[in-house]
Amino acid sequence: MSGATLPAVTMSGVALFVGSEEEGEALLRIAARTGGPWEVRTTTSPTAALASLADLGADVVLVSSTAVPPESLAQTLAAVSEHAPDVHRVVLAPGRPPALDPLATSWLPWPPTPAALSTILVRAASCHGVINEEAMNWFVQRIDTLPSAPLVFEELSAYLADANASAKGAAAIVERDVALSARVLRLANSPAVGLSRRLQRVGEAVVLVGLGTIRSLALSASAADMFGLASKAGIAVDRICEYGMYCALATRKVTKGQEFADDAFTGALLQDVGQLVMAQHLPEEIAALRKEAGSLGVCLHDLETLAWGFNHCDVGAQLLRHWNLAEPIIDAVAHHHDWDPTPGRFGALEAVALSRLLTQVSDEAADRLEPGAEERLRVWAEDLDRLDLVPEHILHPEDPIALEG
Numbered sequence: 323m324s325g326a327t328l329p330a331v332t333m334s335g336v337a338l339f340v341g342s343e344e345e346g347e348a349l350l351r352i353a354a355r356t357g358g359p360w361e362v363r364t365t366t367s368p369t370a371a372l373a374s375l376a377d378l379g380a381d382v383v384l385v386s387s388t389a390v391p392p393e394s395l396a397q398t399l400a401a402v403s404e405h406a407p408d409v410h411r412v413v414l415a416p417g418r419p420p421a422l423d424p425l426a427t428s429w430l431p432w433p434p435t436p437a438a439l440s441t442i443l444v445r446a447a448s449c450h451g452v453i454n455e456e457a458m459n460w461f462v463q464r465i466d467t468l469p470s471a472p473l474v475f476e477e478l479s480a481y482l483a484d485a486n487a488s489a490k491g492a493a494a495i496v497e498r499d500v501a502l503s504a505r506v507l508r509l510a511n512s513p514a515v516g517l518s519r520r521l522q523r524v525g526e527a528v529v530l531v532g533l534g535t536i537r538s539l540a541l542s543a544s545a546a547d548m549f550g551l552a553s554k555a556g557i558a559v560d561r562i563c564e565y566g567m568y569c570a571l572a573t574r575k576v577t578k579g580q581e582f583a584d585d586a587f588t589g590a591l592l593q594d595v596g597q598l599v600m601a602q603h604l605p606e607e608i609a610a611l612r613k614e615a616g617s618l619g620v621c622l623h624d625l626e627t628l629a630w631g632f633n634h635c636d637v638g639a640q641l642l643r644h645w646n647l648a649e650p651i652i653d654a655v656a657h658h659h660d661w662d663p664t665p666g667r668f669g670a671l672e673a674v675a676l677s678r679l680l681t682q683v684s685d686e687a688a689d690r691l692e693p694g695a696e697e698r699l700r701v702w703a704e705d706l707d708r709l710d711l712v713p714e715h716i717l718h719p720e721d722p723i724a725l726e727g
Contacts, residue, residue, distance in 0.1 A: 336378055337443055339364045340371045340398065341386030341414070348433055349384070355436040356618060360443050368398040375406050382442060386432065387415035399425035412442055437619030444624040471645035472544035474499050478537050492533055493525040496540060505543035506536070508560075509567055538588040541645075542566060542595075549598035557601045557608070565681075566591045572677035582650055586673035589654030593674060596638025596655070600626075623659050635659055 337360060339349050346364030353362045363378060365371050368390060371383065383402050385395055399411050403425060413422060414432040430438055477495050481487055497503050503524050510527035511520050521527050528536045546563050569590040577583035601608045611629060615622045626633035639656035650670040661675040 336360075336380045337362045337382045337384060338371055338375065338378060338380040339384045339386075340366070340368050341384075341389040342366060345386050345389055345414075345432070349439075352433060352436055352439055356440040356443075368394055372398065372401050372405070375402065375409065380406075380409055382410040382412055384412045384414055384430075384442075387413055388432065396422060396425060410442070440618045440620045441624060444618070444620045444628055472541065472548065474502055475537065475541045475544055475645075478540055482533055482537060487533060489528040489533060490525060492536055493523075493528045496528070496536065497524050499544075501547055502540060502543050505546060505563075506539050509539055509543065509563065512564055512567055534584045535587065538570070538584070538591050541588070542591045545592065545595050545598065549595075549602045557597060557612075559598065562594050562597060566593060568681050569593065569674065569677045572681055573673045576676055576680075577673050580668075580673075582670040582673070585648055585650040585670040586654065586677075588647070589651045589658070589670055589674045590677055592638065592642065592651070593655055593658050593678070594634065594638065595641060596634030596636065597622075599637050599641055600634050621659065633659075 337353070339346055339362060341349070341364070343364075343366060346366070349364065350362055353360050363374075363380075365374070366389070368385070374380075375383070383398075385398055387395060390398065395413070399413070399422065402409055402411050410427045411425065412428045412430055413426045414430050414434065416431060428442055430442060434442075474495060478492060481491060481495060496506055506524060506527055507521060510531060511517065517530075521530065531539065542563060546559050549559070570587045573586040573590045574583065577586050580586075597608075611625050612622060615625045618625075623633040623635055635656050635658065639652045642652045642655055654671045654674040657671055658674045658678060661671055
């Protein structure tokens with residue numbers, strides 16, 4: 323990506339808090355602990371807060387449910403939504419009253435952790451979820467070209483479209499690529515699968531995982547090799563592949579009997595392919611951003627959006643669209659971080675997002691639990707009950723799940 327210069331990361335935000343004086347003082351202390359350049363204003367009056375919104379240029383309004391009466395709280399959120407729809411509306415509360423769901427953008431427990439507060443402020447400042455198409459096109463145009471779909475993937479896809487396709491034939495295609503064969507075996511033998519013995523032959527792996535799954539594994543493995551230089555940005559390519567495998571296996575548990583099961587598996591497996599693309603072409607910038615995200619305790623994709631107007635989820639979706647993958651897979655990769663959990667709605671996107679949360683909650687070795695993950699799991703309680711799942715049953719290192727389990 324020669325000659326490309328991305329804008330410097332400018333993290334700043336203005337938060338307006340409405341609550342008691344004691345809560346305001348506590349929130350200021352928490353904000354100071356985040357280490358971020360946030361400007362936090364406090365007031366005890368909802369009316370004063372609404373009057374000062376425009377002058378302050380606030381990115382987010384945080385309202386305490388314990389200090390503001392329910393009727394006034396609802397009126398305040400509704401007024402902010404009407405007069406300043408781009409301002410994030412966050413309720414700080416011990417619970418989540420359903421009546422306020424349509425009015426609040428986000429929820430945080432009181433008192434919020436510094437990491438949770440940082441995430442809210444970063445997302446508010448970046449207008450998370452709205453892609454800056456111009457910035458996105460700028461990035462894509464400065465990549466020499468988006469690579470074509472791996473030939474072995476296309477060959478496997480064509481072969482598997484035949485009703486007479488066999489595991490032996492699929493294995494023969496994979497085995498022609500030595501590097502791909504090694505990576506497929508590594509994935510099949512990973513702790514996430516939990517085999518009782520180590521596989522030595524690609525043919526065994528194909529029989530174990532199934533024809534549909536081997537196609538997804540081939541695509542994931544080829545992408546890892548294609549963007550191997552991502553390690554220059556401090557990204558462990560194998561770690562991303564293994565984490566994708568854990569999440570993909572989790573989708574098998576939550577999509578049994580569903581027609582979108584294969585799309586969910588592939589989406590989970592490739593959820594972070596955009597990280598590899600961006601790190602390959604922007605190693606220094608991504609390395610700096612990863613360090614900044616770690617120090618602030620916020621999610622990388624939020625910081626990417628704040629810095630550039632797009633994030634690795636958007637880039638990954640663009641790549642998979644270029645490879646002509648199914649739209650549900652593209653949607654899952656694009657939105658697995660910013661999904662809107664709605665009880666009763668369940669498809670490939672929701673399966674990928676849920677598998678990530680369950681994996682984070684139950685696997686201490688996985689990436690840090692994202693702010694809001696526990697609240698999102700609560701929203702999914704009805705579906706978890708229906709599927710007879712609890713977090714402890716999903717992908718614990720001492721209790722790996724089998725592909726067909």
